[in-house]
Amino acid sequence: AVWFVPLSDLQDPALIPKTIADIVRIPGAETAAPLELICEWLSWRPALLVLDNLEHLVEGAAPLIQDLLARTPSLIVLTTSRRRIGLPGEREVPVLPLPVPSRALGESLDPQTLLESDSVQLFVDRAQSVRPAFQITAENAPVIAQLVDRLEGIPLAVELCAAWAQTLTPSQMLGQLARPFDLLVSRYSEVPVRHQSLRAMLDYSWAQLSLPLQRFFRRLSVFRSGWTLEAAGAICGEAVDDSPSLAGGAAAPAAQVLDLLTALRERSLITVTEAGSEMHYQMLETLREFAAEKQALADDSEALCRRHVGYFLQTAEGAFPHLTGPDQAVWLNRLEAEQDNLRAALAWAVESGEARLGLRLAGALTPFWDARGYLEEGGQWLSRLLALPDPRGDLPALAARAAALTALGHLARNQGISPEVDAAMEEAVRLWRQIGDSRGLAASLQTLATITYSRDGDSTPAARRYLQEGLRLARTLNDQSLMARALHNLGNISLAHREWGRAATYYTESLALYRATGNRNRAAHILNNLGLVSRYQEEYEAALFAFHESLETSRELGDRSAMAFTSLNLGTIHRLKGHYTSARSFLNEAIRYAVEAGERRLFPWC
Known part of the structure; x- marks a missing residue:
């Protein structure tokens, strides 16, 4: 026998036995103790009890379920919940978002191919429930694929979006998704309140979190495409401040951070995947946007972003010496994995006018951009950062600017030479001479030589002079990397x-x-x-x-x-x-x- 027990509207866990007894229709449940009757009624037959939407009742429900299982050996309890119950022998089966069409399909976005995707099937089915004439066609198929991808395959989001098929085309829906929380609202009053909109569902989940967990969850929105345990502790720990060290005070203890991450994972607010030798944590973009809204209202947002930049600046500068060494593949892959976080850090530096921080980060990333072919993107970041004023104008600021100008010329050498690049390299050489940095001067002379020769074949003598000067400096410094580059x-x-x-x-x-x-x-x-x-x-x-x-x-x-x-x-x-x-x-x-x-x-x- 199988019984389905909906619990979404129940607020008191003490009423769970009475609710089960009513669903199972056990005689005498009105007068006798419901739990005793349930155990007696179910003890003589195999039974499956489905307790739906249990997450808000977990603390009170756990001892009840444990008692039921102990007294009725033939009983199986299946719960749907955003949280684990935490009982011995519990087996968790994650219910993941529906698969979305692979972006690798490219031109193969024909209707029949798309209908093999569960998320597209759900969208079409729900759209047809409100507009029976709705069909997936060659014209709207690519848009529907973009819709379910943007909705990340979240069933509730797909259903709420498809319900607008009465009044909006798929293309119009896609346009409205710039503000997803406004569009994804149900107009059916019989739907449970927390399922009437995507925001209501997320607000409900938010309300179930303790204050420390809310604080940690909203801070995690600073990450793009995920984070590691170390990064979460360094950036999102309790003591977020505007520390001059940029790392923002001491990192939270790993055990504390792990407890917080585990709690969010148990509530289905983040996902965990194994990435090489460590776990990688991530949240759906929809959840990240919701958490970011909460973070924007907090008073530690600027300090949090500064810690994020500081952490990934340390990451990039720590990788820098390895990017031209024997283990360069490992370090290139590490930076590749953090590409979205690095971009977010650079964007914050540009938007906040933090020229020195941004230039340091861009300078450290230049070998990565060069090795992985991100030449145009790297050049754009450098140009935007170099356009920012640095009011301090001290030696570190000059060195950061000289390094960025050299990097800009280095990346631009294969992108077509322009007067701006010429001017950048001339300024870089002048700054390195002014600072008295032989290593920086040697590197900039080599880039200047490449650009000089690329611009005009008649400039060969000048290019060779720059290279010979750079080679002499490299030999004096005994810098094999610079010597190799000059040769x-x-x-x-x-x-x-x-x-x-x-x-x-x-x-x-x-x-x-x-x-x-x-x-x-x-x-x-x-x-x-x-x-x-x-x-x-x-x-x-x-x-x-x-x-x-x-x-x-x-x-x-x-x-x-x-x-x-x-x-x-x-x-x-x-x-x-x-x-x-x-x-x-x-x-x-x-x-x-x-x-x-x-x-x-x-x-x-x-």
């Missing part, structure tokens, strides 16, 4: 002038230095260029060997820019050898990688 660029100029022997000499020395420092990313670039030297000397097998090794390394590191150029070179070699099918395949890959990396200069060659 790399000298090789590029020699290659462009068809000086094959000189180019190979520069590249070979540079490759040895890159390998000595563990910089596999730049080693892959050098291998590509050595392949070009072989290609121009018609040594095609040697060229293929170098290109394949370069491409394999770039793929491991996720360097889309390098993958684009090396794929182009492989396509060219296969075309020269008459292998047209292979050539076409590599050239198509080159186009795809170039689009992803924003490598405009490559397009004409594909």
